[in-house]
Amino acid sequence: MKYLLFLRVLTVLCVTPPLLWANAALAANATLGAMIPAAPKLGADAWILIDAATNKVITSHNSDARLPPASLTKLMTAYITTHELKSGLIKASDEVVVSENAWRTGGSRMFLKPGSSASVHDLLSGVIVDSGNDASVALAEHIAGSEAGFVGMMNSTASTLGMLNTHFMNATGLPDPEHYSSARDMATLARKVINEGTTYYPLYAKKTFTWNGIQQSNRNTLLWRNATYDGLKTGHTEAAGYCLVASAQRDGQRLISAVLGASSAHKRTAETEKLMGYGFRFYATQTYKKGGEVLSQVALWKGIQPYVNVGLLEDMTLTLPKNKNRDVEMRLAFDGPIEAPITAGTVVGRLDLFDAEHKLGSRPLVVLVDAEQGHWWQRWWDTVHLFFTQTVRSWFDEAQVT
Numbered sequence: 001m002k003y004l005l006f007l008r009v010l011t012v013l014c015v016t017p018p019l020l021w022a023n024a025a026l027a028a029n030a031t032l033g034a035m036i037p038a039a040p041k042l043g044a045d046a047w048i049l050i051d052a053a054t055n056k057v058i059t060s061h062n063s064d065a066r067l068p069p070a071s072l073t074k075l076m077t078a079y080i081t082t083h084e085l086k087s088g089l090i091k092a093s094d095e096v097v098v099s100e101n102a103w104r105t106g107g108s109r110m111f112l113k114p115g116s117s118a119s120v121h122d123l124l125s126g127v128i129v130d131s132g133n134d135a136s137v138a139l140a141e142h143i144a145g146s147e148a149g150f151v152g153m154m155n156s157t158a159s160t161l162g163m164l165n166t167h168f169m170n171a172t173g174l175p176d177p178e179h180y181s182s183a184r185d186m187a188t189l190a191r192k193v194i195n196e197g198t199t200y201y202p203l204y205a206k207k208t209f210t211w212n213g214i215q216q217s218n219r220n221t222l223l224w225r226n227a228t229y230d231g232l233k234t235g236h237t238e239a240a241g242y243c244l245v246a247s248a249q250r251d252g253q254r255l256i257s258a259v260l261g262a263s264s265a266h267k268r269t270a271e272t273e274k275l276m277g278y279g280f281r282f283y284a285t286q287t288y289k290k291g292g293e294v295l296s297q298v299a300l301w302k303g304i305q306p307y308v309n310v311g312l313l314e315d316m317t318l319t320l321p322k323n324k325n326r327d328v329e330m331r332l333a334f335d336g337p338i339e340a341p342i343t344a345g346t347v348v349g350r351l352d353l354f355d356a357e358h359k360l361g362s363r364p365l366v367v368l369v370d371a372e373q374g375h376w377w378q379r380w381w382d383t384v385h386l387f388f389t390q391t392v393r394s395w396f397d398e399a400q401v402t
Helices: 002-032 070-087 100-104 120-128 133-144 147-160 183-196 201-205 265-282 376-401
Strands: 046-051 057-061 095-097 117-119 208-211 214-217 229-237 241-250 253-262 283-289 296-301 307-311 316-321 328-334 347-355 358-367
Touching: 046 183, 046 265, 057 183, 057 265, 070 120, 070 133, 070 147, 070 183, 070 229, 070 241, 095 133, 100 133, 117 120, 120 133, 120 201, 120 208, 133 147, 183 201, 183 229, 183 241, 183 253, 201 229, 229 265, 241 265, 253 265, 265 283, 283 347, 283 358, 316 347, 316 358, 328 358
Parallel strands: none
Antiparallel strands: 046 057, 046 253, 095 117, 208 214, 229 241, 241 253, 283 316, 296 307, 307 358, 328 347, 347 358
């Protein structure tokens, strides 16, 4: 009898908890949707994967570490050049005379000749496709008068973009102890290149460029392997290892990756494909609420109109794990009564999106149109009304606490 009792107790201890855990896991799955596997671990010193639209970090490792960026540096050289072009300070057709200093710069080359000239557009192609150090210095000297002056522009721009772990010493990426960046900063820069440089961004997808009778191939081999990839830049020095900042667009979603310090050119490509495959497979970006859309009409106190429209200034776009069972609920919270006069764009609360009790995201809620003050008697009446309303609410809240 005691033996049977022992077996029953043992069965309860060994069997029941796993069943309870299994039921709990099933309940969690029912609420949150399909389980998302852990992000891949890469053979590199640092990496990051972000969504281009939302800047959401999908996965990262050592992404703020200060590392030598090698020719990823040229993303900044090209970014400043395109910014100067957009501002009208230089023209794509401008002819640049190649200095001996630019010609003597070592490393990868566009094969410019000293004393010859090349257009800004051709030099930009030489920087992006050929990774030409000579082209980078030629552009730097044309824009700022000297490479040193251009480096000042690079560091100032990096600071403006929030690249907190970046410092440049040259326009090329040639090794220097004080020349460094991070995976996060390079992804930040790539996002700016994509979002602000639409006219010139197609240059990053060019597979070859010919200058001085020499055709060179883009070192970003992803451009040949998958048509969804359209940039951006490779880099390599002995100190930096093999680096790659890439971007791809599939089904309307664009992702950006940065991999620094891989052991080979093949490795940086393969590890980038792992990152991108994970992001596109398990994450999606969706606009849930449009900017300017009227989300609610809210009582307006002391105004000519009894109501005012509220909504968002910009689209509420979120990057979330894929989940077909997600049930999104909108909840509006206001900071207090809305009183006239009030101007469009004034923050009056927030919009929260929930899936059950899991908050997906939050955005400021604003007044969408200007609202003028009403007549003196409207303002007087609403002042009295507000006073009594708030007094009664205060008494009620105190009673609830008591």
